[in-house]
Amino acid sequence: MSTIHSNTHTESSDLSGLKGQLPLVGLTGGIGSGKSVVSDLLGKLGAGVVDTDRIAHQITAPHGLAIPAIEMQFGRGYIDANGALDRSKMRTLVFGNPDARKTLEAITHPLIRQETIKQAKDLVAHGAPYLGFAVPLLIESMSWRSLIDLLVVVDCPEETQITRVMQRSNLPREEVERVLQAQATREDRLAVADVVIQNQGSLTTLEGEVNLLHQKILKIQKDLLGSS
Ligand code: ADP
Numbered sequence: 001m002s003t004i005h006s007n008t009h010t011e012s013s014d015l016s017g018l019k020g021q022l023p024l025v026g027l028t029g030g031i032g033s034g035k036s037v038v039s040d041l042l043g044k045l046g047a048g049v050v051d052t053d054r055i056a057h058q059i060t061a062p063h064g065l066a067i068p069a070i071e072m073q074f075g076r077g078y079i080d081a082n083g084a085l086d087r088s089k090m091r092t093l094v095f096g097n098p099d100a101r102k103t104l105e106a107i108t109h110p111l112i113r114q115e116t117i118k119q120a121k122d123l124v125a126h127g128a129p130y131l132g133f134a135v136p137l138l139i140e141s142m143s144w145r146s147l148i149d150l151l152v153v154v155d156c157p158e159e160t161q162i163t164r165v166m167q168r169s170n171l172p173r174e175e176v177e178r179v180l181q182a183q184a185t186r187e188d189r190l191a192v193a194d195v196v197i198q199n200q201g202s203l204t205t206l207e208g209e210v211n212l213l214h215q216k217i218l219k220i221q222k223d224l225l226g227s228s
Contacts, residue, residue: 014117015147020228023130023220024147028138029154030186031179032161032168034199034206038154039134041210047217048128050119052112052135059111060085069107074100095178129221139184139192150220152213153193155186156200 018024027042027049029035036051043049059066062083071079074093080086094101120131138144138151145151158180165176190196195216197209 014113015120018120018124018131019147019149020224022124022128023149023217023224025130025132025150025152025217026138026144026148027132027134027152027154028136028189029156029197029199030158030161030183030189031136031176032163032165033154033156034164034197035134035136035154037203037206038152038197038199038210039132041207042132042214045211045214046128047130047132047214048120048123048126049132049134050116050123052116052133054134055112055115055119056108059108059115060087065111065115066108070104073103073107091175130217137183139189145192150194150217151192152195152197153189154197154199155190155193156198158186160200 015024025047027035027039029038036054039049039051058064060070064084067079067083067085070085074090078086078090078093090104094104116133120133123131132152133144133148135141135144138148161180162173162176165171165179166173169176195213197206197213199206199209
């Protein structure tokens with residue numbers, strides 16, 4: 001979804017109390033690989049899913065939690081007529097300006113973290129059999145990697161990623177390529193994956209793969225309950 005927010009280790013801290021209670025599954029993949037689609041499918045099957053990219057988007061949507069601080073730090077010019085973050089303008093600013101990126105992340109990360117923890121705890125309270133955390137830069141974060149029990153990587157060829165994101169987010173090719181270059185490579189992700197979901201075919205094929213994944217995680221959950 002959003003292409004300007006990255007995660008840091010901070011989002012995963014405070015979730016460690018959940019470890020051992022239920023399986024904690026990390027869902028990652030490059031931009032446009034299909035993380036959100038996989039998250040939604042798992043959610044429909046009954047998983048408890050927290051999508052950190054979606055949270056990043058919500059807090060910068062009209063009247064989002066991050067908007068007042070962004071306006072204060074960056075000025076009214078970065079807020080659009082609807083009261084949302086002007087994504088295109090901010091994207092341009094932070095790509096060429098690490099300090100501005102840090103300032104933006106100092107605002108967004110604590111809010112994303114707070115909401116991630118809140119949603120995770122709510123899902124557990126409502127009886128979720130396991131938690132799936134969709135995190136774009138998961139493999140880059142050691143603290144996320146040490147938290148999760150199973151690392152699921154959604155994978156497709158780079159050209160497919162580019163085409164999908166150009167369509168989904170109405171972005172020019174160069175911009176999508178810039179995001180891709182700032183992320184871990186496909187090979188890096190595949191090297192650390194416990195499970196790879198191939199997403200280069202149809203949505204029906206993907207649904208079948210996600211069903212199998214769900215069953216596999218439910219089995220891990222049963223084993224965990226049996227051993228506690
Ligand atoms: P990510 O969350 O990894 O950035 P999304 O889940 O948003 O990626 O998927 C990117 C775009 O590609 C979305 O518009 C989504 O609907 C579409 N998409 C994902 N998987 C498929 C597929 N197997 N077939 C067709 N479109 C797909």
